[in-house]
Amino acid sequence: MGFPKQKIYWFCQLFGWTLLILVEYLAYVLEDGFDADTLYLAVANIFLGITLTHLYRLMIRRWSWVRLPFVQLAPRVLLSVFVLALIMTMVNMPFDQIIIPDKLIDEPWPVIGYILSWGKAMLAWVLSYTVYHYVEQTRNAEIEKILLKTSIRETEAKVLxxxxxxxxxxxxxxxxxxxxxxxxxxxxxxxxxxxxxxxxxxxxxxxxxxxxxxxxxxxxxxxxxxxxxxxxxxxxxxxxxxxxxxxxxxxxxxxxxxxxxxxxxxxxxxxxxxxxxxxxxxxxxxxxxxxxxxxxxxxxxxxxxxxxxxxxxxxxxxxxxxxxxxxxxxxxxxxxxxxxxxxxxxxxxxxxxxxxxxxxxxxxx
CATH class of the missing domain: 3.30.565.10 (Histidine kinase-like ATPase, C-terminal domain)
Structure with a gap:
């Protein structure tokens, strides 16, 4: 018997965000050395990323976005990615200005850089989750049609x-x-x-x-x-x-x-x-x-x-x-x-x- 989808989902959430943040943190450690404040921020980002993407999941399930046509689904997904990236930026920039101010001196437009950086991570997660459920929903709809058609045929056969x-x-x-x-x-x-x-x-x-x-x-x-x-x-x-x-x-x-x-x-x-x-x-x-x-x-x-x-x-x-x-x-x-x-x-x-x-x-x- 396979793992329940709920457990697989949470494993992917924890493993994915932990891997993403730790890779960036290790790159920082190798370049500038260990910093406890940066470690705390990295851990906070893991939980923040999990929380935001989980809220996105609840939202698309609540409003059944995966049932929408592609032309209606696509702009909603892109807007969600932008909002999620913006929230991550608004949380991280103030701390980075305190912890690593020298890294931001040469950045003329740091907000845009942050949004693009977090946007790539959010886009990967959102697309993975949305595409998976969009395909699954389409497949389930096809199965429903097959079962309904079979049921109708059985009923017809009983009459015949x-x-x-x-x-x-x-x-x-x-x-x-x-x-x-x-x-x-x-x-x-x-x-x-x-x-x-x-x-x-x-x-x-x-x-x-x-x-x-x-x-x-x-x-x-x-x-x-x-x-x-x-x-x-x-x-x-x-x-x-x-x-x-x-x-x-x-x-x-x-x-x-x-x-x-x-x-x-x-x-x-x-x-x-x-x-x-x-x-x-x-x-x-x-x-x-x-x-x-x-x-x-x-x-x-x-x-x-x-x-x-x-x-x-x-x-x-x-x-x-x-x-x-x-x-x-x-x-x-x-x-x-x-x-x-x-x-x-x-x-x-x-x-x-x-x-x-x-x-x-x-x-x-």
């Missing part, structure tokens, strides 16, 4: 997760109700599947990603419920590469796309249609393909929410390394017009949200 269509729930309940007397076992199974879907939907806003195998269980429950409604008009195929089962994917994303495929594709076809989901790994990326009967124009014209949802969620989670594309394929001889959606997900499972774990830098001295 768990998008189970309420119309689907209504239709599923109606389908299950019709089975209660006709096929109680199947109705009971349908209730279990709907319960699983609702539970996963509620849990989705608590998790950024889930394993693909878990997501596919949600898709299978969804397809089973839709088959109760569409019966033979809905055909489904699922072909997953075993290497992809534990890959992390956004929760409820595939369910949303499959729902979109049925709503805007299969349900619009006179004779029904099919939905297929397949996965594989290529070039260290997970590739998921969803194909279904349908015409892409019908889907985009109806404003399919699932498409924008998927693209935005992938962008929020993985950035530009992930991709989502949807195209109209050539007509299949046996299936007719087919729409193909393709998702590519990079190896990392957290993407941009790993920034949310970045701790805010300590504000301080």
């Amino acid at each position: 997760r768990s998008q189970l269509n309420p119309h689907f729930v209504f239709n599923a309940l109606n389908s299950i109700r019709a089975l209660v007397y006709e096929n109680p076992d199947k109705a009971q199974q349908g209730i279990t599947q709907l319960s699983n879907l609702l539970r996963n939907s509620l849990l989705a806003d608590r998790r950024k990603t889930v394993e693909l195998r878990e997501e596919m269980k949600t898709v299978e429950d969804y397809l089973a419920l839709e088959k109760v409604r569409y019966e033979d008009r809905l055909r489904s195929r699922i072909e997953l590469d075993g290497r992809t089962l534990f890959w992390q994917v956004p929760p409820m994303m595939l369910q949303t796309l499959v729902e979109n495929a049925i709503k805007h594709g299969v349900s619009q076809a006179v004779g029904g249609g099919f939905v297929s989901v397949s996965s594989t790994i290529k070039a260290d990326k997970l590739h998921i393909t969803i194909r279904n009967t349908g015409v892409l124009g019908d889907r985009t014209a109806s404003g399919g929410f699932g498409l924008a949802n998927t693209a935005q969620r992938l962008e929020l989670l993985y950035g530009p390394e992930a991709s989502f594309e949807i195209d109209q394929e050539d007509d299949d001889p046996s299936e007719g017009p087919v729409v193909c959606a393709h998702i590519s997900i990079p190896a990392q499972s957290e993407g941009l949200f790993r920034r949310a774990a970045t701790a805010k830098m300590m504000s301080g001295e």
Whole structure:
């Protein structure tokens, strides 16, 4: 664990002023010999320098100078340096006229010399302190922006997760109700599947990603419920590469796309249609393909929410390394017009949200 900034600040104050004054005092001793009065003045200057620069520090912190634009900060800093140098001059000149009057005889304008001499020391201290905190403030502001942006993205992602269509729930309940007397076992199974879907939907806003195998269980429950409604008009195929089962994917994303495929594709076809989901790994990326009967124009014209949802969620989670594309394929001889959606997900499972774990830098001295 590093030293607290407060301790570092006081160490730099004591060490810096002590070194500066002692160097000048030793130069005087080597030239003119030891003088107790000069030593006392040197010690007094150390404490005076520390006091004045500390007051400057309190002032710029009190008025938040480091938050000002450079054009407003610069004149304030220069004026402060002049005032501090003037105070050091007003304190030292009367004593020097008593202790070392011979040193001032040949100086036509000693006040200017004193101000310039102390001004250099004050300028070095003031610039060092001000520039450090100005840079730190700018960096903290950038970190605040990153954290705020990350927080906003997390909030957006939570809204985008768990998008189970309420119309689907209504239709599923109606389908299950019709089975209660006709096929109680199947109705009971349908209730279990709907319960699983609702539970996963509620849990989705608590998790950024889930394993693909878990997501596919949600898709299978969804397809089973839709088959109760569409019966033979809905055909489904699922072909997953075993290497992809534990890959992390956004929760409820595939369910949303499959729902979109049925709503805007299969349900619009006179004779029904099919939905297929397949996965594989290529070039260290997970590739998921969803194909279904349908015409892409019908889907985009109806404003399919699932498409924008998927693209935005992938962008929020993985950035530009992930991709989502949807195209109209050539007509299949046996299936007719087919729409193909393709998702590519990079190896990392957290993407941009790993920034949310970045701790805010300590504000301080």
